[in-house]
Amino acid sequence: MAILFHKIKSNNSNVKRLLSLAFPIVVSSILYSSQGYIDSIMIAKLGTNEIAAVGIGARIMWIINSIIFAFGITMSIFLSQSYGENYNQDKRKHIKIGLALIVSASIIISLPTYIMSEKISAFLSNDKYIISIASMYISYTSVLYIVGAFVIFCDSIFRSFQKPKLSAYTTILEVIINTFLNYCLIFGNLGLPEMGVEGAAIGTIIARLIRAFVSCLLLLILYPELVKPSLEQPIPITVSNIQNYMSHCMPIVGNSLVWIGGVFAYQFFVGIINSEAVVLYAIIVPIESVVISISWGIAAAGGVLIGEVIGMNANYRDNHLSLSENKRVFEVKNSVVLTATIIAGLLSATILLSKPYLIDFYSALSAESALKLERLLTVLALSVFLKTLSMLFISGILVSSGDNKFTFYVSTFSQWCVTVPLCAIAVFVFNTNIETLVSLMLVEEVLKLIFSLHRTRGNKWIRSILSEDKRTPF
Numbered sequence: 001m002a003i004l005f006h007k008i009k010s011n012n013s014n015v016k017r018l019l020s021l022a023f024p025i026v027v028s029s030i031l032y033s034s035q036g037y038i039d040s041i042m043i044a045k046l047g048t049n050e051i052a053a054v055g056i057g058a059r060i061m062w063i064i065n066s067i068i069f070a071f072g073i074t075m076s077i078f079l080s081q082s083y084g085e086n087y088n089q090d091k092r093k094h095i096k097i098g099l100a101l102i103v104s105a106s107i108i109i110s111l112p113t114y115i116m117s118e119k120i121s122a123f124l125s126n127d128k129y130i131i132s133i134a135s136m137y138i139s140y141t142s143v144l145y146i147v148g149a150f151v152i153f154c155d156s157i158f159r160s161f162q163k164p165k166l167s168a169y170t171t172i173l174e175v176i177i178n179t180f181l182n183y184c185l186i187f188g189n190l191g192l193p194e195m196g197v198e199g200a201a202i203g204t205i206i207a208r209l210i211r212a213f214v215s216c217l218l219l220l221i222l223y224p225e226l227v228k229p230s231l232e233q234p235i236p237i238t239v240s241n242i243q244n245y246m247s248h249c250m251p252i253v254g255n256s257l258v259w260i261g262g263v264f265a266y267q268f269f270v271g272i273i274n275s276e277a278v279v280l281y282a283i284i285v286p287i288e289s290v291v292i293s294i295s296w297g298i299a300a301a302g303g304v305l306i307g308e309v310i311g312m313n314a315n316y317r318d319n320h321l322s323l324s325e326n327k328r329v330f331e332v333k334n335s336v337v338l339t340a341t342i343i344a345g346l347l348s349a350t351i352l353l354s355k356p357y358l359i360d361f362y363s364a365l366s367a368e369s370a371l372k373l374e375r376l377l378t379v380l381a382l383s384v385f386l387k388t389l390s391m392l393f394i395s396g397i398l399v400s401s402g403d404n405k406f407t408f409y410v411s412t413f414s415q416w417c418v419t420v421p422l423c424a425i426a427v428f429v430f431n432t433n434i435e436t437l438v439s440l441m442l443v444e445e446v447l448k449l450i451f452s453l454h455r456t457r458g459n460k461w462i463r464s465i466l467s468e469d470k471r472t473p474f
Contacts, residue, residue, distance in 0.1 A: 014335035018301050024168035026297030031171045033289055042182050050197050053133035056124045061141055064109050066256040071102045072152035074249040077400055079160035080304050081466050084311025092226050093235045097245050099153055106149035114142040133197050140201035147208045154215035166218055170211045178207035251408035262415045266441055269427045277434035280373055284380050291347050295388035299396035302336035307400035310464055326462050344388035351381040375435045386445035393452035402465035414447035
């Protein structure tokens with residue numbers, strides 16, 4: 001233990017920077033997740049059909065936002081390394097490419113979503129009333145993808161330039177406005193019309209529009225030299241620049257789709273067991289979501305720091321530096337991993353210590369179900385520890401280093417070649433219980449962690465994606 005604290009103390013600067021970056025990202029992530037719960041609570045007062053309809057719309061929104069967010073993550077990789085390199089022309093170039101591709105992706109996705117809203121709703125429900133409400137909600141929220149693209153664009157820049165507090169402030173603003181507008185427009189309070197689900201959609205759009213406006217304004221005020229068009233110093237964009245960007249983006253998009261598919265597969269397997277399993281799983285998923293928001297904050301912050309220090313090496317314009325030349329990258333990586341391990345342990349311990357209180361909170365459960373929940377919370381504590389570390393490597397360290405194809409291959413293999421088949425066999429052949437099924441889901445995280453630890457032992461994962469850019473303009 002003394003050795004552990006000595007290591008933390010010797011890397012005090014890296015730890016402080018990691019935590020200062022992670023905290024605002026955690027706040028933003030938790031608030032953004034809580035917004036969905038607040039909406040659900042308000043919509044619940046309208047009726048079960050309305051809950052189902054908005055649930056369908058929220059599911060579609062989650063999938064599409066994950067795809068668009070992948071373009072933002074890609075821009076963050078380039079900008080984090082450009083921040084370390086401290087070369088403004090590279091920053092401007094990648095901001096320009098990122099904006100064009102993020103907004104283009106949102107438009108390409110939002111238009112067919114709007115046109116096919118009824119067909120999408122009909123695919124996910126066979127109730128005509130639910131389909132009509134869900135179709136209306138999806139039509140309205142399709143606008144959100146374009147507006148949200150500017151939010152993702154701004155947040156990616158704030159995070160990469162190590163100012164995530166700005167994202168936290170704008171998230172707080174959006175949640176407050178959205179909650180207030182939902183209260184007014186769903187139920188017709190304060191003299192406004194009672195619009196039900198339509199009011200919820202409109203309130204969400206207005207809140208996102210205001211956040212996008214404020215975020216863009218902050219960007220113009222803080223970084224005018226990077227985001228304002230310059231006629232005197234036009235930034236040349238090459239074909240290879242875009243190819244390089246997309247070559248890093250597509251594995252991240254693929255990773256998002258693989259993960260989303262896995263989430264739906266696991267939910268399907270839970271539903272096969274019985275209704276009690278569905279209820280118990282529904283209890284632990286929100287708990288895990290809140291805790292994983294903290295893990296995501298650590299992963300994102302760690303990725304920013306790794307990207308920055310790799311960018312410093314990018315001044316060499318060489319992807320073949322020796323281990324000794326990459327010494328600073330390994331120092332930062334080791335500090336981030338050590339800190340994340342301690343935080344993961346604390347999060348797991350918190351869940352274990354909270355078990356009696358969580359079980360008491362769900363007092364309506366039968367004695368048998370309460371016992372199963374107690375076991376599931378123990379599994380959840382282990383899950384949080386493993387996911388925090390695997391997320392740090394897969395979504396933080398390796399992504400920020402540009403090793404995106406490796407993360408895609410590892411995620412696909414771990415989930416779809418091993419864990420999903422194991423869960424399917426357990427459910428369909430052995431009629432397993434919910435505790436065993438959730439335990440089997442952890443195989444994915446163990447495999448990701450093993451592959452990631454092996455990958456980061458050597459030098460191969462450290463890549464300057466800036467040095468891959470060719471500089472021949474169109």
